[in-house]
Amino acid sequence: MAEKQSKQNDKKVTPRSEDFAAWYNDICLRAELADYSPVRGCIVFRPDAFAIWEALRDELDRRIKKTGARNAYFPLFIPQSFLQKEAQHVEGFAPELAVVTHGGGKELEEPLIVRPTSETIINHMFAQWISLPMMLNQWCNVVRWEMRTRMFLRTTEFLWQEGHTAHATSEEAERETLTMLEVYRQFVEEFLAIPLIVGRKSAAERFPGAVETYAIEGLMGDGRALQCGTSHFLGQKFSKAFETRYLDDQNQMQFVWQTSWGMTTRLIGAIVMVHGDDQGLRLPPTVASTQAVIVPIFRRPEEGATVLAAARAALESLTQAGIRARIDERDGMTPGFKFNDLEMRGVPVRIEIGPRDVASGEAVLARRDQSGPESKSKASLATIADTVSNLLGEIQKSLYEQARAAMTANTRKFDDYSIFRKHMETEGGGGFADIYWCGNPVCETRIREETKATCRAIPLTNDGIAGKCLVCGEPATERAYFAKSY
Ligand SMILES: [Zn+2]
Secondary structure (H helix, E strand, O other), X not given: OHHHHHHHHHOOOOOXXXXXXXXXXXXXXXXXXXXXXXXXXXXXXOHHHHHHHHHHHHHHXXXXXXXXXXXXXXXXXXXXXXXXXXXXXXXXHHHHOOEEEEEOOEEEEEEEEEOOOOHHHHHHHHHXXXXXXXXXXXXXXXXXXXXXXXXXXXXXXXXXXXXXXXXXXXXXXXXXXXXXXXXXXXXHHHHOOOOOEEEEOOHHXXXXXXXXXXXXXXXXXXXXXXXXXXXXXXXXXXXXXXXXXXXXXXXXXXXXXXXXXXXXXXXXXXXXXXXXXXXXXXXXXXXXXXXXXXXXXXXXXXXXHHHHHHHHHHHHHHHHOOOOEEEOOOOOOOHHHHHHHXXXXXXXXXXXXXXXXHHHOEEXXXXXXXXXXHHEEEEEHHHXXXXXXHHHHXXXXXXXXXXXXXXXXXXXXXXXXXXXXXXXXXXXXXXXXXXXXXXXXXXXXXXXXXXXXXXEEEOOOOXXXXXXXXXXXXXXXXXXXXXXXX
16 A cells, blocks of 8 residues: 555646646546546546536536526437538538448448537427427537547537527527526636636637627636637527528518527536646535545554544534535545545545544644645534535635636736737736727737737627727727637
8 A cells, every 4th residue: 555655646746837738637637537538539537527517517407497498308410411501500610520421331321410519400300399489408418529639628529518599589589698698607606616707709709600609718727718608699590591480470480589508518627727726626615526524543543433433423414414525534545645635636625533633522624725724723523514514615715716816917908019919928828818909800810820819708898988909009999808718
């Protein structure tokens, strides 16, 4: 066992400040979130990562259902001709498609596409079922062939939910698009403790086939943005392509107005990159499959019985209070080794119980969101459940506040293009640049080509004060957030 311990300790985690990408990979592997798969571009979700996905899926599912949408399931295979019906849609997805040409030992009459998203097949069904409003959601996997992959953030197969709605009027569909954007914002900020900027996408960043795309964007620990969810107003583009019509009050056939919205397993990557530190993961209590771990500490076997009895009693009261807790009873490991391991896994609260603690009716609590002496406190064993419950609430808040402070410190206004360009070249990820932009795609392209930053979001409300485009100097009425992104 001693040998196994030293081997694990040998695998040093790359410091986050030294090489963010290497650090991220180290954490995903060492915290046992994911592993490489034999198929290039795909990953295996290990139980600790899947538990995070289950927690966020359950909560998001609850919030989606509250808006009136219901879950359904559409097939993994989509006829190739379906994708071709909407020109921008097929053009946008063509390079990423996986195509099935053979089945049952024969060449297929029509090739099948492995679902990259379901707008087309859902429209095909909507056209036959029409009854407005239609509000469906599905939890499934999708495939988009990726050349450059990164665990959770960009993989050929990933998991997501995709919501699809159809409405009688444009206003109703636009309202639904913004309702879901707000559901996503609240969910990510409250449940994942990740602060966001919210806004509309530029034409260049829009979903293929959408009239308007809205997104929530988070800022990762290296100063790069990550799109955490999108909500699209599809207008009538798909309904016209698929003849999805309804009979209005005047007995006229009208094309429906549609939306779609989605969130993916890349949120697991966002949790790692926003909250993690050099010691490992730091999980928001809401998504942690284990919120508190009790580590019994004793040297002599005769102390063991007393310490373990106290640990079990504490576990009982924590469990009764609805806290997801367990005892770390692993043999042959020093407490120090267990502490490091639990920190790597991001367990929000560690509870240390030794013989002297039992004698004084106390335990030592260590909170993962802080480090050093201030992370530790003493708690009475008699009221441990209340104390831990309050502490979990504080940790959730403090992780959000720490991330919010980092995002604010990394969001800058620029009014000089050369300074902006220099900043984006030299300052690592660069953070969010809050700038005036005239809206002309030419200026956006120049920014992308010269700095690698793209338009992440145009805020839904602006102060109405006009300025000058950072790039061309022409009058600009809106500010926009630009950043390098994943
Ligand atoms: Zn301009």
